[in-house]
Amino acid sequence: MARQTVVRHNDWGTLTPPALGAWEPTLSVTVVVPTFNYQQKLPYVLAGLAAQSYPAHLLEVLVVDDQSSPPQELPEVRPDNTRLVRVEHGWGRANACQLGARLADGDVLHWYDADMLAHREEVEAHARWHHLVDYAVPGGHKLFVDPASLFEVDPAVVRDRIAAGEAADLFPGQEHEAHQWVEDYWAKTDDLRTAGPRAQRFHIGMTGSVTKALYLDSAGFDPSLKLGEDMHLGHSLAQAGGVFVVDREARSWHLGRSQVLRRAEQVNRFNDPYLADLVPTMRPKRNKRGRAYQVPYLEVVVPAGPADDTIRVVDSLLDGDVPDLRVTVVGPWSSVHDDRVQPVEDPVLETRLVHRSYLHEPRVRLLETAPASSDAEFVLTLPDVSLAPLPVAVSAMLGDLERTHHGARALTYPTGGAARLERTAALARVARLAAPGDDREALMDESFGVKAYDATAVGWVPTPEREVERFLLPARPAVDPAKSEDRLMKALGQDGPAAVTPREPEVEKKGIFGRRR
Secondary structure, three states: OOOOOOOOOOOHHHOOOOOOOOOOOOOOEEEEEEEOOOOOOHHHHHHHHHOOOOOHHHEEEEEEEOOOOOOOOOOOOOOOOEEEEEOOOOOOHHHHHHHHHHHOOOOEEEEEOOOEEEOOOHHHHHHHHHOOOOOEEEEEEEEEEOOHHHHHOOHHHHHHHHHOOOHHHOOOOOOOEEOHHHHHHHHHOOOOOOOHHHHHHHOOOOEEEEEHHHHHHOOOOOOOOOOOHHHHHHHHHHHOOOEEEEEEEEEEEEEOOOHHHHOHHHHHHHHHHHHHHHOOOOHHHOOOOOOOOOOOOEEEEEEOOOHHHHHHHHHHHHOOOOOOEEEEEEOOHHHOOOOOOOHHHOOOHHHHHHHHHHOOOOOEEEEOOOOOOOOOOEEEEOOOOOEEEOOOHHHHHHHHHHHHOOOEEEEEOOOOOEEEEEEHHHHHHHHHHOOOOOOHHHHHHHHOOEEEEEHHHOOEEEHHHOOOOOOOOOOOOOOOHHHHHHHHHHHOOOOOOOOOOOOOOOOOOEOOOOOEO
16 A cells, blocks of 8 residues: 655645545545534534535434433434434533544544534535545634524525535625634644644644544543643644644534633633643643643653663753653563562662662653653653763753754764654654655654754763752751841842842733733
8 A cells, every 4th residue: 555645744735635526535424513402503503514515425423412401302404324322421522522433433533513504515625635644634614603593594494505505605794703813823824834743732623523543543532621622632633643734615604602712711711720731732831840740741761771870860851951751761670679688789789779769759650661652742762871961951952853843853872872852743643654664764854854963962971970969968056047047038139138029020921812821
C-alpha cells in the first residue's frame, strides 16, 4: 500500500481534496449527536442530516441522549440509518461523545451538536479529507443565528430546502454572527496552515470529524470534563499525529449563541484549572515556576548508571528552568531487597541509593523498562549519565523546538551516544506515515524538521562538574534579633525594618479568550 501523503507541521494545504459532488466516497461515516433536553432543536438537526449529499448507505446517525427529561425520542424526519442510545453512566457532552464513539459503526466519527443545522454538503466536505489521509482533523465553518423563525417551519420543509441547496437562505434578514475568536486566529494563521503545534488549541468539536482509527489511537474524550472537552480532545488528537484542517465548505448554522459566547468569562474561569492540568500546550494557563501538573510539558527518560552520576543528573534536571516535567529513571528496581546484608557491601548498593533518593520525589518515577510512549508534550531521552544539563540548557532547547515547530533535536555525546529531544505529536505522525523499511529519521525531517547539536556546545557539561546548590547551615551562636531582622530586610531588598514593598504588577496580557495569561 502506498504511503500516506506527508503534511509538514500543520500545513494541510499540501492535500488536495476532490471538489464537492465530483468524487465517489467509500468510507462510512457515523455522525454522533450528543443531546440533553434539545427536544425542540433536534428535529431540525436531523432534518438537515437527512438532506446530506453523502451517500445514505454510508451514513449513520447516532443520537446519544444524555439523560434528557423527558427522554429524547426520534422525530419522523431523520436519516434512514438513525439510532438512539441513552447514557446510563456518567453525564456531560464528553461522556456522551465517548459512548457514541464506542458504539459507532462508521470508519469516520463526525461530532455534531444538537443545536447545529447542516448545509447539504457538510458531511461530504468533512469526509473527503479522511479519504486522503487517516490523520486529518477537519473542522467546519459556522454562523450563529436566532432560531425562532425556524421553529415555525415543518422539519420536512427544512429538509427539502436543504436538499435543494437552499440552506444559506433559511434565515433571511437576520444578523449572522461569526465565531469571531476562531475566525480571527484562522485569519492570522492562513486557516491554521502556519499555526504549527498551536493548531490543536482551535479544535472546535461542535462540527468536527476524525477517523475512528485516529480517535482510538488518541486518549479520546475525557469523560470527567464537563466543559473544555473539545480543546482536550484536540490535544489528544495532536498527540496521536493529527493535522487540523479548516474546511469553509463544511458549513452549518448554529441555532442560538453557544454557552462560551454567552458566558465566556465564567466558562473560562471554570475551564482554566482543568485545561492547565491536562493540556501542556496551553502553557499560558500554567505557572512559569514552582508547579507540576497531571500531564507534564516534558518527560525525561534517564537510564540508571553509577549512583553518584545518576543522582547528579536527575537533580540537575529537577534544578533546571523547566519545573513542569517528569523524570523517568529506568533501572532494575525490583532487585532492591530487605535481606540481611552489610549495607555498604550490598551487591545492589548503586541501585539502592538511586531508588531511595527518588522513592518519594513526586516528579520522579522509577520504571524497570523505558516507556513505549508518553503523554508529555516533549520527551527527552538520555543515552547515559555522563553529561548533565546546566539550569538553562533544557528550557533553551525546548525554546528552539517551539520557535521552529520542528520535531526533534539530537544532542551528540562525547561517549558516542546521543540524547533525543522529540515532540510527541511528531513521533506519532511519523509512526502513522512510516511503511516497513522507511527511514524514520528522514521522515521526521520531512514532516517536522530535525537538527543536531554537540551537547557540550548547548549547555551540557560532564556530570561531575554540575553542581546542584544545597542549603548551608553551619553551627554558630545565635544572632541578635535586631541584626537578624536587618539581614531579613536586606534579603528582601529593603534598607531597614519596613513593610515589604509589593512587586509592580506585570503588564496584563490577553489570551485567546480575552483572559489574563
